[in-house]
Amino acid sequence: MNPSIKKLSDIAQKTSKTIIGLMSGTSLDGLDIALCEISGIGPSTKVELKNFASVPYDSAFKNRLKAITSVPNVSLQEVTLMHTYLGNYHGELILKCLRKWAVAPSEIDCIASHGQTIFHAPKQQHNQPQMPNATLQIGDGDHIAHKTSILTISDFRQKHTAAGGEGAPMAGFIDEMLFTHDTEDRIVLNIGGIANFTYLPAKSKDRPSITTDTGPGNTLIDAAVRQLFSKEFDQDGKIAKHGSVNADALAAFKSDPYFRKPLPKTTGPEFFNLHWVENKLSKAGITNVSNDDFVATLTRLTAETIAESIKSILDDKSHPPLYVSGGGFHNPVLMDWLRKLLPDITISSFENLGFNPDAKEAVVFAVLANEMLAGEGFKMESAQTENISFGKISFPN
Incomplete structure (x- = not known):
C-alpha cells in the first residue's frame, strides 16, 4: 500500500x-x-x-x-x-x-x-x-x-x-451541525463580501434549516471606499456615519430583480460590483450623490437587504436571536441599522456561540x-x- x-x-x-x-x-x-x-x-x-x-x-x-x-x-x-x-x-x-x-x-x-x-x-x-x-x-x-x-x-x-x-453558500452544512439548539431557534449571519445567513430551527421543532445569500455584504462598500477615498474599507463606519442615505439611489439599487428572487439563492461580486451600481444610478438618472452619501447608501443597502431576507422567512411571532460573524460585524453603522430594522430580534456577536x-x-x-x-x-x-x-x-x- x-x-x-x-x-x-x-x-x-x-x-x-x-x-x-x-x-x-x-x-x-x-x-x-x-x-x-x-x-x-x-x-x-x-x-x-x-x-x-x-x-x-x-x-x-x-x-x-x-x-x-x-x-x-x-x-x-x-x-x-x-x-x-x-x-x-x-x-x-x-x-x-x-x-x-x-x-x-x-x-x-x-x-x-x-x-x-x-x-x-x-x-x-x-x-x-x-x-x-x-x-x-x-x-x-x-x-x-x-x-x-x-x-x-x-x-x-x-x-x-x-x-x-450552486457552489455557495456552504456554511449551512456546518451551522446546522454545530449550532442547532435543542429548544431555541437561531439565525447565524456572516457579513463578508457577500452576506449570508442560516436559519436554524430548534431540534424539537423538526423543521428544515435554510441557508442563503442575501446580496452584498461589504463588497460594494469596500469597492466604493477604495475608489473614492483610497482606503481599503470604511473603518468603524466613519464615512457612512458622516453621510446621509440617498433614498432615490437606494430605491434604484433595491429595484434589482435579485432581491425578489425566492430563497435560497447565491451571488457574488461578479454581479454586485461598481459597474452594477453605476448602471442602476444611470438608469434612474441619479448623478448628484456625494461621496459620503454614496458610502452611506451602500451600507444601508446591505442592512436593508439582510433584514428583509431574514424577515421573509419568519412569521410575526418568531424572533430568534441573531449571531453575527464576518467583517461587517465590525462596522457599527451597519450593525446599528440592522438592530433598528430588526427591533424584535436580539443581535449579538458570534463569539456568544463560542468562536471568534x-x-x-x-x-x-x-x-x-x-x-x-x-x-x-x-x-x-x-x-x-x-x-x-x-x-x-x-x-x-
Whole structure:
C-alpha cells in the first residue's frame, strides 16, 4: 500500500484531529488561519479553536488578485501563475503561524483550504441554460501540501456544483451541525463580501434549516471606499456615519430583480460590483450623490437587504436571536441599522456561540475536512446519489 494512503487511513480513524482551516474571502483582504481541535463527526462534532490569525495581504498582492477576480476577461497566464503562487504563499503563511504558535507541522493532521474564489457563476447569474452551475477557486492544494508537508483537503465547492448545487453558500452544512439548539431557534449571519445567513430551527421543532445569500455584504462598500477615498474599507463606519442615505439611489439599487428572487439563492461580486451600481444610478438618472452619501447608501443597502431576507422567512411571532460573524460585524453603522430594522430580534456577536467571529468561516472548512476524512457526508436535495462529501485530497509527497 502507498504509505500516504496508509497515513490517510490512520488520520481518518483518529478520535480527535488537529486541523487547520483556511479562508480567503471575496474581500481579498488576507488569509484567515484557524487551528482547530476536532473530535467526533456529524451532530456529535466538537470543535475547539486553539489559535487563530488573520494575515493581511499587502497592496501589491491584493491588486494582482483583484485583476483576475470577478471579471469576465483575464489573462489565462496570470490565472495559471496565481493558482500555483497562491498555494505556495498560503503554505508559507501557515508555516509562519505554526512557528509563532510553537506547533510543529507534524502535529497537524490536515489543512482545509477554501482557496480564493476568482469567479462564481451559478446558472441564475450566467443565464446560459445549457451550461451548469460553476465556480472557480485558485490556490492549488498540492502546492500547499508539498510546501507544508501536511495532508491538504481543498476545492470543496466543486462537489457541491457537481451534485447540482450552486457552489455557495456552504456554511449551512456546518451551522446546522454545530449550532442547532435543542429548544431555541437561531439565525447565524456572516457579513463578508457577500452576506449570508442560516436559519436554524430548534431540534424539537423538526423543521428544515435554510441557508442563503442575501446580496452584498461589504463588497460594494469596500469597492466604493477604495475608489473614492483610497482606503481599503470604511473603518468603524466613519464615512457612512458622516453621510446621509440617498433614498432615490437606494430605491434604484433595491429595484434589482435579485432581491425578489425566492430563497435560497447565491451571488457574488461578479454581479454586485461598481459597474452594477453605476448602471442602476444611470438608469434612474441619479448623478448628484456625494461621496459620503454614496458610502452611506451602500451600507444601508446591505442592512436593508439582510433584514428583509431574514424577515421573509419568519412569521410575526418568531424572533430568534441573531449571531453575527464576518467583517461587517465590525462596522457599527451597519450593525446599528440592522438592530433598528430588526427591533424584535436580539443581535449579538458570534463569539456568544463560542468562536471568534472573524474565525468562523475558516472553522467551517476545517469541519468540512473532518467530515471528508471520517464523516458520512451531507444530504443535498439536488443530488441524485447518496450523501455528498466535499473536498479533494492532496498528499505531501
